[in-house]
Amino acid sequence: MTESTPGPVEDREIPADAPITLLPVLALLLLGLMWGYNWVVMKAVLVDVSAAWFAALRTVLPALLLIAILPLAGKRFRPPPLFYALPIGLFQTAGFVGFMMWALEAGGGAGETAVIVFTMPLWLTLMAHFALHERITPVQLLAIAVAIPGLVLLISPWETSLALAAVGLALASGIGWALGAIWQKRYYHRYQPDLLNLTAWQMLYGGLLLAGIALWVEPFAFDPTPNFFWALIYNVLLAGALGWLLWVYSLHHLPTWVAGFGVLLVPGIGVLSAWLVLGETPGPVKQVGIGLILSALLIITLYQRRQRHHARRLAAR
Template identity: 25%
Template structure:
């Protein structure tokens, strides 16, 4: 295998799996919340806390305490500060604002559309903060991606509401988190980094859940619901976030974030399979535009890696 192509292949495999797992979290989470009546913040906090503990415990048992202790530039304090900030932005911030958006009347499809404008905001931030210049090809690929997401999910009147503002703040949280991840080094692996940020982010959601007086009896979860909950912990949390931070290292912030346009596409496909949502022409056209958008991103990435 050509050495120059292997990092690209590794990146493509990891980022595609990331988007598949992220996309699967929407219909599985919707099943628990809508059909098993699970409170969103409480079930979300359990999901992330358990996932984080499993990842950190695995590292502790296999590699020891030194590998599980977060450090940045050799400093324990800096390491804890970094994982706390990322956990509160990536997990707590994004998920809380997404739930607040829907609580304020924003439809789930519009929430997804606004959340996944993230690559556009990141491209602007990366231009100034990461020296990853914003050019017309990147702009065109991002524009095609956003149009594709809109066609897949469909616009509605809730686009102009307080809920839309909350969803936009959630999208900004994700973008800022990505910039911090690229600018501040973390001494341990992406696996350990993911474990800490999921655990801390989950604890943040749990505190909010307690403040809202959410409670739930696990006996209300049916067999399919238990499958959904386990899926949310393993592939949709450990898998998606672990591969996401790995993809950031492999492909860069702009390239990795551009592939997030695939998440609503996969989410819609999984919803059609599992929740019997209807197929639409908009999904077909939107999917084609998203693939075209990613083709432009992939071409740009290939040129950068070959230069």
């Protein structure tokens, strides 16, 4: 997010056939717009501050703000068990956000990086097969088969202008996100964490790790331009604290499959924003690649909806 973007959380399950009301849908749409446009904001701020330091700032500051909000939101202030939250912070915040920012700094386009990072559900599907013993179904194989050529077309390795480092870092970001989600799913039933509490503390742990890396790499420095302060405010208040509150609200009032559609807005808005604001116009080949990847993510989302609905029907018998 982009804010430590949410993985598959089982915090409070809403039935798949529950009525869908307007206000949570509007919150989800606003969230998709804010997190999607943030790819442009993050790309633009790198002329004023290094990727390492901005990654640290955009995780530590909103984490502290969320922790301060916890009592006001009626949530438990005490952090979740370190064994559970620390690896999530390592992978889903430090890995996801750090590699993402470095990919943008290494020359990755905002829109293309967003799409590559959001291949995360595909890596999650493969990892869950081995780590969680969740069998890969034919529908999931279809999604992977659609996404792989799309990824090749988007990366276009035959182009001499290919930024291999940016591509590798973007893939590492998505894989880190998936690893955090695997850990979260594997131990969720043992700890039963509150989503907002877990989000705040794991983000702080990951952000402190990013701050340590930034200190080790270079002294803290930034160019105090309006662009820098706008990006910081956007990431701390809008995409950060407000974004997570909107996500928790949406997840608690909408079926998970609907929330999944909202997350799919992020790479699409990222591509559109990069085109309109930064002038990043992907060629026809890359456009086909983006379309295939987004189609694969849509297949995964629709499949998850069907599986959840089927599981609830069986449980009701």
